[in-house]
């Protein structure tokens with residue numbers, strides 16, 4: 234019997250004392266849109282130790298490296314099948330002058346990273362270093378141009394430098410040791426133009442976008458995907474104005490949505506939090522779905538044939554930084570669930586969402602890896618991305634969850650804020666499924682209940698399971714994480730608990746706080 238309780242601090246909650254029984258219905262015989270692998274994109278900004286110390290230590294470092302890139306991080310990213318990476322920002326991008334980051338390292342001017350702590354950087358990681366990294370790992374690069382403080386000429390020349398086979402920019406590139414163009418396709422025309430990217434109004438940014446996009450040329454058949462700097466969260470007017478004014482000139486528009494407990498004051502500890510904080514956070518993460526729906530509806534008005542995809546090119550959790558750092562935060566089981574629940578939502582809109590970039594790949598916000606000197610740990614979020622690899626470029630399968638308890642979560646702090654203040658529903662189970670090119674079906678299930686296991690039946694409808702294997706990510710506490718001293722507290726394990734029933738459906742008992750991906754043949 235379920236009871237409804239009111240938590241004064243954070244959450245209106247439904248609790249249960251009995252084991253749950255949930256049915257997951259997968260329309261296995263009706264493959265839908267392809268889940269663009271770029272939904273699994275990463276973001277790497279010159280922020281804290283994401284680039285310097287995280288990806289790059291330089292060839293002279295005593296930390297094992299290949300041409301300056303940390304070997305441990307290279308291996309971790311290689312195993313993650315990262316399809317795409319955004320660089321150099323973020324807010325950093327709108328103060329970055331790419332020409333300072335090419336040529337012999339000793340000649341590169343130093344720069345002040347004004348956005349992130351006023352750190353002086355030596356520009357040793359620039360265009361070549363980023364694009365060569367992408368090439369080594371078979372990652373598609375996404376370059377964010379400086380629109381806020383740069384010039385049209387600077388941006389146009391950057392595209393030419395990266396993509397032209399011949400001409401003045403190609404000549405300089407060749408002098409700098411790179412003969413062939415890199416064929417960069419994804420170009421962001423600014424970042425957060427409403428904020429750190431120039432504090433523009435949407436009307437003004439639309440005019441600026443027109444100028445910049447005019448001079449971003451296609452070279453040698455590399456077609457540039459021009460990405461308009463989109464809205465944050467609930468700023469629907471931004472999307473509306475952009476779609477009206479530059480819908481015909483853009484190839485994609487972005488959206489930023491962070492799972493954050495407000496922008497003023499404390500955002501809360503990454504590791505020290507209550508169960509109510511935990512549930513509120515997952516409700517906030519799921520709050521991205523109505524936000525996506527509203528932006529997509531607005532886009533549909535101006536673009537009824539859905540030519541323009543939505544790129545959620547920044548998302549993830551944002552907690553208080555560890556003291557003395559720039560946005561370095563630990564990563565717990567809570568973050569793992571934010572990842573799985575968000576990816577489940579993105580899959581649902583696979584026909585319209587063609588790219589997302591979790592913020593960020595190393596040492597910043599909801600990262601994949603954390604590094605400290607020569608040590609590296611893989612985060613729980615990393616493992617979610619690993620479990621979800623089979624969904625990349627697979628066909629999405631419509632999936633519903635029936636019979637699961639739903640909590641209503643609310644943060645008292647937002648009681649006077651109409652967008653944030655309402656009760657948010659948080660189903661305690663989330664599921665997504667896809668069909669790969671080889672016919673295998675992958676079903677990912679998240680039991681976010683901190684206390685109760687769930688009896689789950691997965692009905693595949695037109696598909697009868699013959700074989701099932703699985704992987705599980707679980708841990709005893711909501712705030713379990715991998716530290717440099719205890720790097721394997723939360724890791725991926727083989728899961729053998731799924732059974733095939735006579736009717737071809739699958740049954741399993743999911744532990745509390747667990748994420749499972751099943752592979753079904």
Ligand code: AHR
Nearest residue numbers: 322323324325424425592
């Ligand atoms: O990801 C950190 C910052 O968040 C980015 O620089 C900016 O675009 C956003 O506000």
